[in-house]
Amino acid sequence: MGLLKEVVLLPFAPVRGSAWVIGQLLTEAERIYYDPAAVRAELARLEEQLEAGEIDEEEFDRREDELLDRLETGLRNSAATGNGTAR
Template sequence: MGLIKEVVLLPFAPVRGSGWVIGQVLQEAERIYYDPATVRAELARLEEQLEAGEIDEEEFDRQEDELLERLETGLRRGGATGDGTAR
């Protein structure tokens, strides 16, 4: 039965392969997005923008809250080492 199933589904192989690739890209993007080292670097840049007068205190607080939520999520997930690399 397995061979027949594979032969019947053979025309859909490119779609299944594309789905796998998309899943892998999404996984890597999420790893980078929630990586503590990445978030800390963004927090440092945000502070520099505030000190340079490029953003006001209100915008700083809004963006800082978003980044701190990402950091907390990343630390809870434990999927990164905090130095920009995955475990």
Template structure:
């Protein structure tokens, strides 16, 4: 952008800054949500809950399917290394 357009858009700078911050938060949340290490840890906790009798087999199967879908999405996208860090 040119200098004139930057000066004219200066009153909107707080809104543009807020939008950028929101985009960054969303990107980080998605990275964590689809991180294979995070999904595997959630699968382990889910199995522990089943063994402890906190959830039923049906609940286990439903949540397990959702977690496996997330893991498949993460594997297909190839955006993470699986150790909790982005590649």
């Protein structure tokens, strides 16, 4: 049955391969987006922008909340998967 299934589904191999690649890209993009080290670096840059007067307190607070949410999600995901990327 397995061989017959593969022969029947052979025309769909490019679609299945494309779906796998898209899934891998999405996984890597999420890993980078929620990486605690990257989020901490963005928080540091945000604070530098505030100190330099490039952004006001309201903008700082808004963006800081977004980054802290990302950091929390990244740390939660790291703890759940046990991959040890949290520092």
